Amino acid sequence: xxxxxxxxxxxxxxxxxxxxxxxxxxxxxxxxxxxxxxxxxxxxxxxxxxxxxxxxxxxxxxxxxxxxxxxxxxxxxxxxxxxxxxxxxxxxxxxxxxxxxxxxxxxxxxxxxxxxxxxxxxxxxxxxxxxxxxxxxxxxxxxxxxxxxxxxxxxxxxxxxxxxxxxxxxxxxxxxxxxxxxxxxxxxxxxxxxxxxxxxxxxxxxxxxxxxxxxxxxxxxxxxxxxxxxxxxxxxxxxxxxxxxxxxxxxxxxxxxxxxxxxxxxxxxxxxxxxxxxxxxxxxxxxxxxxxxxxxxxxxxxxxxxxxxxxxxxxxxxxxxxxxxxxxxxxxxxxxxxxx
Amino acid sequence: xxxxxxxxxxxxxxxxxxxxxxxxxxxxxxxxxxxxxxxxxxxxxxxxxxxxxxxxxxxxxxxxxxxxxxxxxxxxxxxxxxxxxxxxxxxxxxxxxxxxxxxxxxxxxxxxxxxxxxxxxxxxxxxxxxxxxxxxxxxxxxxxxxxxxxxxxxxxxxxxxxxxxxxxxxxxxxxxxxxxxxxxxxxxxxxxxxxxxxxxxxxxxxxxxxxxxxxxxxxxxxxxxxxxxxxxxxxxxxxxxxxxxxxxxxxxxxxxxxxxxxxxxxxxxxxxxxxxxxxxxxxxxxxxxxxxxxxxxxxxxxxxxxxxxxxxxxxxxxxxxxxxxxxxxxxxxxxxxxxxxxxxxxxxxxxxxxxxxxxxxxxxxxxxxxxxxxxxxxxxxxxxxxxxxxxxxxxxxxxxxxxxxxxxx
Numbered sequence: 001x002x003x004x005x006x007x008x009x010x011x012x013x014x015x016x017x018x019x020x021x022x023x024x025x026x027x028x029x030x031x032x033x034x035x036x037x038x039x040x041x042x043x044x045x046x047x048x049x050x051x052x053x054x055x056x057x058x059x060x061x062x063x064x065x066x067x068x069x070x071x072x073x074x075x076x077x078x079x080x081x082x083x084x085x086x087x088x089x090x091x092x093x094x095x096x097x098x099x100x101x102x103x104x105x106x107x108x109x110x111x112x113x114x115x116x117x118x119x120x121x122x123x124x125x126x127x128x129x130x131x132x133x134x135x136x137x138x139x140x141x142x143x144x145x146x147x148x149x150x151x152x153x154x155x156x157x158x159x160x161x162x163x164x165x166x167x168x169x170x171x172x173x174x175x176x177x178x179x180x181x182x183x184x185x186x187x188x189x190x191x192x193x194x195x196x197x198x199x200x201x202x203x204x205x206x207x208x209x210x211x212x213x214x215x216x217x218x219x220x221x222x223x224x225x226x227x228x229x230x231x232x233x234x235x236x237x238x239x240x241x242x243x244x245x246x247x248x249x250x251x252x253x254x255x256x257x258x259x260x261x262x263x264x265x266x267x268x269x270x271x272x273x274x275x276x277x278x279x280x281x282x283x284x285x286x287x288x289x290x291x292x293x294x295x296x297x298x299x300x301x302x303x304x305x306x307x308x309x310x311x312x313x314x315x316x317x318x319x320x321x322x323x324x325x326x327x328x329x330x331x332x333x334x335x336x337x338x339x340x
Numbered sequence: 341x342x343x344x345x346x347x348x349x350x351x352x353x354x355x356x357x358x359x360x361x362x363x364x365x366x367x368x369x370x371x372x373x374x375x376x377x378x379x380x381x382x383x384x385x386x387x388x389x390x391x392x393x394x395x396x397x398x399x400x401x402x403x404x405x406x407x408x409x410x411x412x413x414x415x416x417x418x419x420x421x422x423x424x425x426x427x428x429x430x431x432x433x434x435x436x437x438x439x440x441x442x443x444x445x446x447x448x449x450x451x452x453x454x455x456x457x458x459x460x461x462x463x464x465x466x467x468x469x470x471x472x473x474x475x476x477x478x479x480x481x482x483x484x485x486x487x488x489x490x491x492x493x494x495x496x497x498x499x500x501x502x503x504x505x506x507x508x509x510x511x512x513x514x515x516x517x518x519x520x521x522x523x524x525x526x527x528x529x530x531x532x533x534x535x536x537x538x539x540x541x542x543x544x545x546x547x548x549x550x551x552x553x554x555x556x557x558x559x560x561x562x563x564x565x566x567x568x569x570x571x572x573x574x575x576x577x578x579x580x581x582x583x584x585x586x587x588x589x590x591x592x593x594x595x596x597x598x599x600x601x602x603x604x605x606x607x608x609x610x611x612x613x614x615x616x617x618x619x620x621x622x623x624x625x626x627x628x629x630x631x632x633x634x635x636x637x638x639x640x641x642x643x644x645x646x647x648x649x650x651x652x653x654x655x656x657x658x659x660x661x662x663x664x665x666x667x668x669x670x671x672x673x674x675x676x677x678x679x680x681x682x683x684x685x686x687x688x689x690x691x692x693x694x695x696x697x698x699x700x701x702x703x704x705x706x707x708x709x710x711x712x713x714x715x716x717x718x719x720x721x722x723x724x725x726x727x728x729x730x731x732x733x734x735x736x737x738x739x740x741x742x743x744x745x746x747x748x749x
Contacts, residue, residue: 149583149628151623153620201487202379202611203609204611204625236616325665
């Protein structure tokens, strides 16, 4: 990087609902978002007063919490346990699949877009043929019950850029790494600091691994969530990022942040493999740019509402975020665009 | 020993296996188990779901075994017990939405007044339902978590009806005889104290002195009641039935205690104060509540105890329909829910109604006084019965508060 970078909020569009998932059409200002009103919408931010356009059909029956864009096909996942394939050109439903017995937390696609991967609170990771919707494999290394005998949750999934490895992360801080061809477990690691069980004052937990991302070369795995919280009635704890060299026993790089608190909901590595974005928040939002080698936050900016998801453009300098009552656009300025 | 005497002793736990004795106990012994959801559980994620509303959250409503009544999908086991055991009240408007004020209101059934130490629910129930010769505690409260921990009180009623308050351990501390004193020495000391106390009481007619003496007279019974708190005395199958959580094991202890004649047991499950991540918190805590509450009702029913045991599920308030920026719900007392099961209750009823988004009571508004009047009526206690505080009459349920007839059997 040539200069000290800075994140600027470059746009804000209010919404009465809560937006949990987002996908941007490459090289355009068109976005798709999943909402707390159970619907999926298209936004065109290139016009002066963007209006959202609803996808048609029966749709979901609960919060739309996951989304993956495959060319002109959008696949969404919801707390209703269903995956829905949509044609983005006419915004109609193509196919639906009863995918999980419990709430779907995240939906991603493989780099070659041949597969859809979903995780849910049935503690299953499921891999689907993105063309046919056929279930290819279901697997899990995550107990349904926490060590304190409460329901666990499987929040996070990631796939490496070469498509060879999948990682899954749960509420208690357990991460499993899988061979994406054989679906055999090939590694695991633990991030117990993400599990915020309070055994004395309030006797419940609030945290968990909420985000995972492989570095571009696949050797490192970034794990996001929240750290120790004094009062787990609120998200008033340090945001917590741990970066593992998952094939070694090295101690992870730990980056905690007190200045802008809350959960790290999504992580995006930049192509240099040295920096990454983390977004999330408590009742307010944040966009952080981390220097992985230095183990620190390079720059950050706060938003007015909690951020649930992010989509990054091909230059890795413009970010669109979906959150509480709003869509926001962010720009990374004062540096050379990263090579893709 | 009569049935009432047997009920007031730890041996009643085993005596309940005798059908004849159990029948006599059912006629004479009523009791309350209060499941206190400290911090305030969300009515939308429990008894009054609003699926599809902007305030409804992500969870579905599920059909109960009562046609036309749905509850949150987070309570699947309770959905199948509603018909037999449970009435839901969906129209509480208690207005006070701070923890301390809400607790005082919902644990006394009335607003505080300066200079009047109103008894809490447990104190009143203990006073009204305890047996005079009972050797077991009359009022027990378990509150293990530290957040929001508040202790009930007998208020202006005799101190005998104050709670035995269990916090760190499920088994009461300091009720064992010192090893340095033999059992004979202990009994003889008690006899000597009783003789001196009776002589003193001939000349001093004071309720305080009487209460003091009453407490000492019950010492040996209380000392031997530690057996009741020990859930390891139960078969493993019974412990498994309630599940491994602390709340489950405490509710098993509560069943043992009411079975032995304890009229009031409160099991506080803290902490439901979900300002952040309301849906995750309720997914976690409702699983425990659903399992333990249904296990408790099932167990009481199987033992023939449910028709004489009232199980109340209540907190200091509910939670806002609006969802805040941390996916939380905040304090809310204007339109919320509780449930009553068992003794004196008509199962399969959902009383009252809130509006489409759950922001106001649309039908059947009731307050804390109405709830208390309902509880007392269900137990056969006249809600208009008056205590005399000096020359001032104080009814057990607040003035002008009638019971909710629709939920009474």
